[in-house]
Amino acid sequence: MPELDYFQHLELNIETALKEDIATGDLSASLIAAQQQAKAHIITKEDAVICGRPWFDAVFKHLDPATEIVWHCKEGESVKAGTILCELNGNARILLSGERSALNFLQTLSATATETARYVEKLQGSHTQLLDTRKTLPGLRLAQKYAVHCGGGKNHRIGLYDAILLKENHIMAAHGIQNAVYSAKQLYPNTTVEVETETLDEVKQALEAGADIIMLDNFSLEMIREAVQMNNGQAKLEVSGNVELEQLSTLASTQVDFISTGAITKNIRAVDLSMRFEFL
Numbered sequence: 001m002p003e004l005d006y007f008q009h010l011e012l013n014i015e016t017a018l019k020e021d022i023a024t025g026d027l028s029a030s031l032i033a034a035q036q037q038a039k040a041h042i043i044t045k046e047d048a049v050i051c052g053r054p055w056f057d058a059v060f061k062h063l064d065p066a067t068e069i070v071w072h073c074k075e076g077e078s079v080k081a082g083t084i085l086c087e088l089n090g091n092a093r094i095l096l097s098g099e100r101s102a103l104n105f106l107q108t109l110s111a112t113a114t115e116t117a118r119y120v121e122k123l124q125g126s127h128t129q130l131l132d133t134r135k136t137l138p139g140l141r142l143a144q145k146y147a148v149h150c151g152g153g154k155n156h157r158i159g160l161y162d163a164i165l166l167k168e169n170h171i172m173a174a175h176g177i178q179n180a181v182y183s184a185k186q187l188y189p190n191t192t193v194e195v196e197t198e199t200l201d202e203v204k205q206a207l208e209a210g211a212d213i214i215m216l217d218n219f220s221l222e223m224i225r226e227a228v229q230m231n232n233g234q235a236k237l238e239v240s241g242n243v244e245l246e247q248l249s250t251l252a253s254t255q256v257d258f259i260s261t262g263a264i265t266k267n268i269r270a271v272d273l274s275m276r277f278e279f280l
Contacts, residue, residue, distance in 0.1 A: 010055060026096070032093055039088065042273055046271060047080055048110050049077070073085050107272070110147075122245060123249070132156055144265045168198070192212045239258070
């Protein structure tokens, strides 16, 4: 897969966020004198892996390029509760108007990175890699894929355009795994073809069809181990479906190549951050 440009939608993300929040103008901020200056700092109220600095910075730079931002942590760095993440200096109206949009990006992407890091930690010592899914927040696909990367995870396909995943309905429409894989490889010979399976018989069919990756969807531990033996290194194997944090070490012990989960992008809780002001 070519190197991914995580930031290609960043400006669109910022424009959309500011349009929905500020629209025709910040009425509350307009009550403050136009030349009023302010300082502010961002503090985290909980342990977290910080992610989203480019989006945070872009919010304020979009509103006023003169805004100064000094960071005290690196992107992808683990920090403790109470850490001051960054300091800002600039026009008071600008800092107040950009506060919520900037924090929304930072707390959401940090949440994804933090949760990803928790999952990746459970896989330490194994060759199994954690993959994300397409179960992302609408409009923030690349941003959350970036956050997964910052948290130590790996990106699965980005969308429907860069890899082929043949699920149950695709297979039914093609009248079987063999036909579906054959058609995919004929039309897109240089594209990874993955087949979702629900039984060991389907694993066998996918292997015979020459699938590059076989997804073991909601397999029991015993079935996963049998699939690994059946595969014998022929295709890459991916475990998916209701993957819980506590299961990861056990699943990795089966020697599967990947474990994928939507939990790291869709079941997240925003990191608790606070922006504190000092008016000059």
